[in-house]
């Protein structure tokens with residue numbers, strides 16, 4: 238894998254690391270948020286912290302799809318599987334997100350609910366075709382990267398007239414979440430953002446411009462390889478030193494200003510904005526999520542089964558909310574690594590390797606023992 | 608008229624078109640026929656042909672090692688092998704990494720009603736070949752049939768017996784700070800061969816399972832006189848899981864070097880695509896050796912001279928650590944923990 242190796246080259250990393258150390262001279266330090274869980278994972282997986290000076294801080298953002306899924310949304314899907322007897326399909330990590338009453342989709346499955354792990358939306362359609370007598374519901378979660386495949390599946394289902402297929406649409410939007418963070422109290426402390434990789438290939442770099450223009454925060458879009466992230470950090474340090482606030486693109490091999498027009502058109506054809514949506518950690522954020530357009534409402538499981546969303550508070554000990562806003566670090570949670578571990582997640586940040594708590598537990602917890 | 612009756616005749620099994628049915632597990636004539644025409648014919652050896660409920664084996668001097676392993680892999684046939692040879696290799700390897708010379712195997716089959724006899728024959732012949740090539744005969748066995756839908760084609764359990772080599776002391780709790788950790792080759796090949804086939808993923812090059820019997824490699828390593836402390840084959844859960852087990856047993860930590868751990872290119876690509884870490888993916892033909900630091904280079908040379916460990920390397924060292932962390936120095940120079948596996952990552956791979 239030559240292509241990937243270029244971005245995981247130890248010598249190059251040391252060069253960038255030396256440049257960061259030399260140039261990051263501001264005494265007040267650099268507080269940079271990597272928005273995406275993909276970056277959180279890469280940072281922990283490659284131990285990037287060891288290549289950064291102490292006063293360059295990386296703060297994990299909320300860009301982890303299962304982390305921001307509130308309990309009430311998981312409850313909704315369990316309810317459909319259990320009470321309506323539907324075949325509930327979803328991506329692997331979603332199965333382990335904690336729900337009410339110590340439940341999860343995984344536990345519901347162990348108790349007899351028909352919950353299936355799928356790799357792609359096509360798998361869900363396939364199941365719907367295979368079981369014409371059963372209702373098949375796809376729990377659709379994720380940011381802008383996973384939205385086009387869902388849109389495609391809905392359009393395909395409409396085209397085929399698949400009457401037993403529907404989706405619980407929990408797709409959310411990255412810029413809205415960044416907006417919520419910057420508008421909140423944690424926002425002012427941030428000096429800049431490492432911008433999303435895959436999300437930006439879809440939406441382009443343009444949607445981040447208001448964060449530079451209106452909030453004065455530099456944004457550097459970066460790929461998911463460790464050298465991408467290092468380079469983006471260097472670019473952010475330089476912007477901050479110069480007093481600049483711009484959207485820069487480190488990931489030019491995949492991201493343009495306009496993004497993927499075809500994918501955006503497809504999403505726009507099938508979805509429109511929800512007025513408001515509750516995120517774990519960020520609370521209710523206006524215009525931050527998608528729902529199906531009226532002409533596709535037959536595929537909307539919330540309407541089809543008449544299930545309303547009921548908000549459920551998080552476990553009281555869980556600090557996920559503060560962590561998702563960038564106000565706390567995983568190790569500040571009292572039950573981190575004791576009651577709450579990846580084998581037994583109490584909060585959603587401990588579920589996926591993109592979640593701050595799981596990433597720190599799985600890759601970085603030796604740092605506390607030193 | 609009497610000339611037409613052949614009192615002792617029974618029609619041979621229709622292996623080409625036939626299927627397993629409940630009578631093949633009933634203990635009656637159909638079962639006897641399946642055993643003679645399929646299993647005994649393929650496995651053929653003096654112990655099996657004793658034809659009794661158990662095999663009477665020659666006396667051995669030395670301590671005995673026994674290991675057992677059940678195989679439920681899906682798909683049954685995959686690039687580089689099938690459930691048959693896998694079930695032979697797996698148990699031979701478990702006996703071998705104890706420091707023993709594997710001598711005999713037993714094989715137990717759970718067949719699902721409706722399973723194609725032609726597939727069964729392929730599997731049995733693959734087992735027979737693996738057993739012949741390794742010089743470890745299958746000396747006794749059993750067959751049961753379950754109703755359609757109650758099994759998944761075939762499940763195979765093999766048990767192996769071996770005799771411990773004199774003066775060898777290997778155990779997971781013997782790793783000491785300063786020891787070197789060696790690995791016999793690339794990781795992740797078996798698990799990704801299974802998974803890429805199961806998910807219908809097509810990559811530029813096919814991924815081939817590494818399933819193989821390791822007892823001869825082990826014998827060569829033990830013959831070299833190097834002071835080996837731990838030998839393990841990193842199967843289910845991969846390299847990461849096996850090293851965590853050893854670290855826990857020995858009460859030590861480890862530091863690995865990512866750049867020394869080899870992964871075949873298509874395996875790396877498949878892992879990348881599925882979001883898996885090759886460190887956690889199963890191997891069926893690799894071993895980990897931990898030895899005293901002064902012996903490491905010699906052991907490495909011995910391993911590299913053997914065809915099954917040409918790509919062997921020193922992948923890290925044992926260190927003192929009260930927390931028992933297995934850590935990794937990444938290719939770009941950062942550090943991280945290599946943790947125990949969480950949840951069910953890859954079911955039904957062996």
Ligand code: SF4
Pocket residue numbers: 554555556557560567570571572573574577578582583584585586587594
């Ligand atoms: S450690 Fe667990 S309970 Fe604590 S914040 Fe993280 S996910 Fe929530």
